[in-house]
Amino acid sequence: MSGDTRHHVVIVGGGFGGLWATRALASAAVRITLIDRRNHHLFQPLLYQVATAGLSAPDIAAPLRHILRDQRNVEVRLGEVEAIDARARTVRLADGGSLAYDTLLLASGATHAYFGHDDWAEDAPGLKTLDDALHIRRRVLLAFERAEACTDPDERAAWLDFAVVGGGPTGVELAGTLAEIARHTLRHEFRNIDPAHARVRLLEAGPRVLSSFPEALSAKAQRQLERLGVEVVTGRPVGAIDARGYTLGDPADAANATVVPARTVLWAAGVAASPLGALLDAPRDRAGRVRVQADLSVPGHPEIFVAGDLASVQQDGKPVPGVAPAAKQMGAHVAAAIRARLAGKPVPAFRYRDFGNLATIGRMAAVVDVRGFALSGVLAWWFWLAAHVFFLIGFRNRLIVLINWAWAYWSYQRHARIIFGVDRAPDATVDSDAR
Structure with missing residues (x-):
């Protein structure tokens, strides 16, 4: 131009x-x-589905050049x-x-945002990009593989211990989906472990999960998580994270701090x-x-x-x-x-129109708060699904997501469970995939 x-x-x-x-x-x-x-637009609300093998990257992303190909007044620059x-x-x-x-x-x-503990990022990856999602997917799937190959009971338990830090919508969605993977998707696929014995914990420093929702919906969300098998821990901040696990409470206060061996810690606590x-x-x-x-x-x-x-x-x-x-x-x-x-006209002030909050928890479980109208459970899940599919960019993306979700609903299967890529930052004492 x-x-x-x-x-x-x-x-x-x-x-x-x-x-x-x-x-x-x-x-x-x-x-x-x-x-x-990056060369693509990402539908970030469904990024957790890529991280948990429910969807593939192209299902929720589209090249910017393709989206804007017919808009002649735009030049895209990588x-x-x-x-x-x-x-x-x-x-x-x-x-x-x-x-x-x-x-x-x-x-x-x-x-x-790691609240001044940027060193935690290596051992507790967050979820903002497709790269993040693919790395988390690799870590989650490899954790079950490491547990299958492990002969030491304590080490095996650590590989089957999953923690999600942060009780907002992303944390709730991740925790609920991890529990579904362990209890349904991977059922009968391993010989030395029972994936259903995996422990999934959602750690929230505040008094309740989904603090932006009404308190009643927050309580319903916690009950739905617990029915899925998620252990919800509130009111206890995480004090330390490393390749071996995490600490609940201040590590300096040994009497009140709890060290938990866990090889997979995911971060959803702050931005x-x-x-x-x-x-x-x-x-x-x-x-x-x-x-x-x-x-x-x-x-x-x-x-x-x-x-x-x-x-x-x-x-x-x-x-x-x-x-x-x-x-x-x-x-x-x-x-x-x-x-x-x-046009030489005055510029009005911005006014945000709040259309409500939505969060999915797992299969047929969600909470919805739309201008004081509250839903939970199956109806909320259908509402959440319809809203997210509607706002996806491109007919192809909507169709593929609907097909994948329909298949997952009837079969509990997740088609994107392919492990690929290389390990990050090998460690001499801890398997590199724990890092």
């Missing part, structure tokens, strides 16, 4: 916020450069932003290139904003999110917008949640703001 004199909008991030802004500008008199360090010069209105890429912009939208999402926010000379909150103005622009820089998990937005005295619907709405709002400015 060299030589194009139209208003240049640079959008960083092809997630919900960035993609929705891009598509909303399809008919606008602008040219758009969409930058992402790259990573490493610097922003707000005064010169340029972004510099890691490959040495740079782009000038008239309007900039940062929608680069979030990453894992932090993308490091991209630190490139702006703008106020940020404790999680690194940029404190934006009412129209989602950066203070002092009306030409720079921030959307999605990178934006810190207050509404009615409460923070707008870092969920996919909020990111989509922010992206659409930024597109409307750009159109308004080009």
Whole structure:
């Protein structure tokens, strides 16, 4: 698009916020450069299904170039932003290139937060990308293989001990699905172990799981988890994690701390904003999110917008949640703001419309809170399934997901149980797959 004199909008991030802004500008008199360090858009709410072998990566992801192939005012650029010069209105890429912009939208999402214990990341992987999902899938499936080959009872028990740290929607979904895999999917497939004897624990430092849901739904979710075989531990923070297991409570207080041997610990306890926010000379909150103005622009820089998990937005005295619907709405709002400015019209303040919370727990088990209307159990599960399939991008993705879920429902099988890849960071005393 060299030589194009139209208003240049640079959008960083092809997630919900960035993609929705891009598509909303399809008919606008602008040219758009969409930058992402990955070539695909990911439907993150179903990422746990890839991590637990229920779906394959292409089922929940689509190439950005394919999605935007008919939108002629967009150029997709594979790259990573490493610097922003707000005064010169340029972004510099890691490959040495740079782009000038008239309007900039940062929608680069979030990453894992270990609350000051970044050293835990190696032994307790989080779930944000397809790479994360495939690594977790490998660890989970290999844990059963290691237990099958192990002759020491204590070591075998450690391989069959799974812990998910964090009782939010991702943690609940992971824990419930792990219990289903152990008790149903892998049934009769091993000779030396009974996978149903695997221990799955959900660890939540707060008083209850799904704290963003009404208390009654939270209690129902815990009961559904326990019926699936998940042991729910609340009110006890994790104090340490290493390749051998984890500690509940402060490790320095040996009398009240409990050390649990577990070779598979998964992290779902917290998120932090993308490091991209630190490139702006703008106020940020404790999680690194940029404190934006009412129209989602950066203070002092009306030409720079921030959307999605990178934006810190207050509404009615409460923070707008870092969920996919909020990111989509922010992206659409930024597109409307750009159109308004080009037309010389005032830009309205962003207003988030909360359509409710959904979380699945396992087969035919879920909780739904939609504007005070609460559901749990089978009806909630069908509602959750319909909503997620509806919002998937592309007819092919929807059809494949429906077929896979129908097969899993009747057979309890998960078709994506192929172990591949190489081990990370071998250790001299602990099998490398525990790391």
